[in-house]
Amino acid sequence: MSETLKIDKVINNNLVRSYKDGKEALVMGKGLGFKKQKNDFIDETLIERVYIIEGEENSNYLEVLLSNIPYTYIQTTNEIVKYAANSLDKKLDDTIWLGLTDHIYHAIDRAKKGITVRNALLWEISRFYNHEYLIGKEGLKIIEKRHGVKLSDSEAGFIAIHLVNAQMDDTVKIQETMEMIRIQKKMLDIVKYHFGIELNESSIHYDRFWTHLKYFVRRLFKGKQSIKEDLGFLDVIKRKYPNEYKCAKRIEEYVQKELNYELTEDELIYLAIHIRRVIGESA
Numbered sequence: 001m002s003e004t005l006k007i008d009k010v011i012n013n014n015l016v017r018s019y020k021d022g023k024e025a026l027v028m029g030k031g032l033g034f035k036k037q038k039n040d041f042i043d044e045t046l047i048e049r050v051y052i053i054e055g056e057e058n059s060n061y062l063e064v065l066l067s068n069i070p071y072t073y074i075q076t077t078n079e080i081v082k083y084a085a086n087s088l089d090k091k092l093d094d095t096i097w098l099g100l101t102d103h104i105y106h107a108i109d110r111a112k113k114g115i116t117v118r119n120a121l122l123w124e125i126s127r128f129y130n131h132e133y134l135i136g137k138e139g140l141k142i143i144e145k146r147h148g149v150k151l152s153d154s155e156a157g158f159i160a161i162h163l164v165n166a167q168m169d170d171t172v173k174i175q176e177t178m179e180m181i182r183i184q185k186k187m188l189d190i191v192k193y194h195f196g197i198e199l200n201e202s203s204i205h206y207d208r209f210w211t212h213l214k215y216f217v218r219r220l221f222k223g224k225q226s227i228k229e230d231l232g233f234l235d236v237i238k239r240k241y242p243n244e245y246k247c248a249k250r251i252e253e254y255v256q257k258e259l260n261y262e263l264t265e266d267e268l269i270y271l272a273i274h275i276r277r278v279i280g281e282s283a
Helices: 056-067 071-088 095-112 122-128 130-147 153-166 174-195 204-222 234-240 242-259 265-280
Strands: 009-012 015-020 023-028 049-052
Touching: 009 056, 015 056, 023 056, 049 095, 056 095, 071 095, 071 130, 071 153, 095 130, 095 153, 122 130, 122 153, 122 174, 122 204, 130 153, 153 174, 174 204, 174 242, 174 265, 204 242, 204 265, 234 242, 234 265, 242 265
Parallel strands: none
Antiparallel strands: 009 015, 015 023, 023 049
């Protein structure tokens, strides 16, 4: 039998504070707090969302934030997240719900004022996170239907980043996810400029190189080095592919400057191997 929740505080007609499994929670539902008071039982049929709060500071922040956002925006986010979870066939981290609600609210507000925000990484997002981007495009349709505001494709990219973030196995801020993609793009640019070629973006090795960079950069942001291995072919790679290894060293220089991180020898070698493969299909 599920736990029957009691109201600890009525925040507004659609939002109340409660406790679930001993943890503070914000419970949302249309009319859920209407004419209710402390210690009243919550009507479970009205519950649309339960958000568990971690920390007193977050509690105060969330109460203020959600009390100022019309409930229609919360319902919009619920619809987009539900669609995304079904499409991706994955459970999304609850952190997406609050961040996406806040983003949608301010994106619509900006659009009404004629202010547009350009997503400088839109191409990379649409190319390498295409599924999430297409969901973002569907999200724009949901927003237009519910709020009568047509947002730009840049906003589909921002929604996609929230979805990417919600699939990670650890908590990463949206700004960090955007920064990771920017750094990955810069690494690709270093390869292109070093060899003076355009990379074959439709090749399997290009996709694999991007995937390698994605996990590589995530480790950099965590401050974690890859496991050092005794790779007997290190010197062989350096002798056989000196230019690719030199390019990997240029990436290392960039990483040291940008993140103050020194690559291990095996990280350099793996980069050189991926670089060799991707330029081999682009030459």
